[in-house]
Amino acid sequence: MSGINYSEKIPNNVNLSDDRTLQRALEQWQPNFINWWDDVGPEGSTDMDVYLRTAVSVDPQGWAQFGHVKMRDYRWGIFLNPGDAERTIHFGDHKGEKAWQDVPGEHRANLRRIIVTQGDTEPASVEQQRHLGLTAPSMYDLRNLFQINVEEGRHLWAMVYLLHKHFGRDGREEADALLERRSGDQNNPRILGAFNEATPDWLSFFMFTYFTDRDGKYQLCALAESAFDPLARTTKFMLTEEAHHMFVGESGISRIISRTAQKMNELKTDDVGKLRAAGVIDLPTIQRYINFHFSVTIDLFGSDESSNAAIFYSSGLKGRYEEGKRLDDHVLKGQTYKVLESRGGQLVDKEVPMLNALNEVLRDDYIKDSVAGVERWNRVLDKAGIPVKLKVPHKAFHRNIGALSGIKVSPDGRVLSEAEWQARVNEWLPTGDDRAYVASLMGRVVEPGKFANWIAPPVMGINRQPADFDYVRFN
Ligand SMILES: [Fe+2]
Numbered sequence: 171m172s173g174i175n176y177s178e179k180i181p182n183n184v185n186l187s188d189d190r191t192l193q194r195a196l197e198q199w200q201p202n203f204i205n206w207w208d209d210v211g212p213e214g215s216t217d218m219d220v221y222l223r224t225a226v227s228v229d230p231q232g233w234a235q236f237g238h239v240k241m242r243d244y245r246w247g248i249f250l251n252p253g254d255a256e257r258t259i260h261f262g263d264h265k266g267e268k269a270w271q272d273v274p275g276e277h278r279a280n281l282r283r284i285i286v287t288q289g290d291t292e293p294a295s296v297e298q299q300r301h302l303g304l305t306a307p308s309m310y311d312l313r314n315l316f317q318i319n320v321e322e323g324r325h326l327w328a329m330v331y332l333l334h335k336h337f338g339r340d341g342r343e344e345a346d347a348l349l350e351r352r353s354g355d356q357n358n359p360r361i362l363g364a365f366n367e368a369t370p371d372w373l374s375f376f377m378f379t380y381f382t383d384r385d386g387k388y389q390l391c392a393l394a395e396s397a398f399d400p401l402a403r404t405t406k407f408m409l410t411e412e413a414h415h416m417f418v419g420e421s422g423i424s425r426i427i428s429r430t431a432q433k434m435n436e437l438k439t440d441d442v443g444k445l446r447a448a449g450v451i452d453l454p455t456i457q458r459y460i461n462f463h464f465s466v467t468i469d470l471f472g473s474d475e476s477s478n479a480a481i482f483y484s485s486g487l488k489g490r491y492e493e494g495k496r497l498d499d500h501v502l503k504g505q506t507y508k509v510l511e512s513r514g515g516q517l518v519d520k521e522v523p524m525l526n527a528l529n530e531v532l533r534d535d536y537i538k539d540s541v542a543g544v545e546r547w548n549r550v551l552d553k554a555g556i557p558v559k560l561k562v563p564h565k566a567f568h569r570n571i572g573a574l575s576g577i578k579v580s581p582d583g584r585v586l587s588e589a590e591w592q593a594r595v596n597e598w599l600p601t602g603d604d605r606a607y608v609a610s611l612m613g614r615v616v617e618p619g620k621f622a623n624w625i626a627p628p629v630m631g632i633n634r635q636p637a638d639f640d641y642v643r644f645n
């Protein structure tokens with residue numbers, strides 16, 4: 171059963187009509203969700219018809235249908251990947267036991283916390299991105315922004331379903347609170363730091379979708395291993411949507427680099443002033459944005475040593491990335507892992523129990539994956555004959571969480587004094603001047619087939635549509 175029932179008020183493949191109590195609870199939550207969307211969703215978008223894909227089945231292939239819709243009328247719904255009644259738990263202390271269809275009492279508080287923390291990031295990113303539509307570099311990009319926004323909205327639905335279905339009254343209260351917190355709000359902020367940062371311009375947006383949506387991928391992959399089967403199945407389906415978000419980020423940055431490289435060759439210069447005068451984003455600025463977004467995002471994985479991470483793993487709540495493909499015992503007792511610490515002005519490895527280092531394990535998997543995309547950006551420069559390499563900074567650079575948060579480290583991994591850091595930080599992180607320059611480029615370009623000066627057109631349109639397709643109708 172992979173098709174989705176669209177005849178119901180809340181499209182779903184979880185037989186919602188058989189569970190009247192749950193259906194009523196969700197139908198009560200729905201108007202509050204729409205109010206939230208109207209309030210802090212994409213600004214000024216109410217009347218637009220947007221060429222969006224909507225999930226119509228949960229088959230890995232061909233689940234999406236494209237058409238122009240108003241975002242408010244998007245068919246937000248509840249979709250789980252098909253289940254396997256015989257599924258067993260494949261890691262931790264419960265390894266070999268049957269996967270749970272309900273929440274075991276002893277893991278209830280931790281599971282709720284995990285689901286709420288994941289759920290909170292989804293509306294947060296919509297809030298962070300709400301003004302970007304006003305300065306879209308093209309209609310194609312505007313459409314991609316909106317696609318991401320509606321899917322993050324659906325990811326919120328996915329987590330709210332679990333809270334309502336499995337956590338009783340606390341779950342309902344948590345679901346309400348997810349619509350009350352606001353990104354960047356002093357009094358009632360979103361839970362995680364990176365989700366309270368502004369996403370003020372499209373360079374930040376593409377960096378965010380490349381780096382921070384990828385954090386989402388790794389968290390979802392870890393939850394897709396969960397012994398709590400409804401969570402595993404929900405997150406598996408969310409991952410199919412997440413892939414597009416990272417594509418938007420990777421291809422967006424790639425197009426910016428491509429345009430910059432073209433200007434560098436045309437003007438035969440790497441002079442920042444000349445390139446800015448020509449209206450493109452210079453590579454040092456791009457590098458500083460990479461440094462910022464990478465460092466803020468790797469903090470999201472949490473402390474390098476964490477007893478909570480050990481508990482979440484051993485009790486089967488959260489696995490490792492691709493747990494099933496690993497060849498160890500999947501219990502990890504007595505095993506160790508290397509984390510970094512600063513000793514006498516040097517970064518040195520420290521062996522710690524692996525169970526306590528699982529945040530670091532996930533962070534390291536994430537880092538490998540992020541580096542790969544940066545290498546693909548470098549190929550754009552390489553092809554253009556420009557001998558510059560972009561890099562992700564050292565993982566100890568600009569950290570605010572964990573053992574490395576107390577020290578200052580350069581992007582190439584040298585421990586610095588406070589004075590050295592202060593003297594050079596403007597080379598490494600976006601300056602007020604960089605941000606003002608990038609902001610000055612942001613203007614609205616939305617005629618079909620037109621692109622802002624600072625970004626190259628995409629190689630291909632969405633769903634094989636031409637570049638000048640009318641992805642958004644303004645009405
Ligand atoms: Fe998401």
Ligand SMILES: [Fe+2]
Nearest residue numbers: 383386412415
């Ligand atoms: Fe996402």
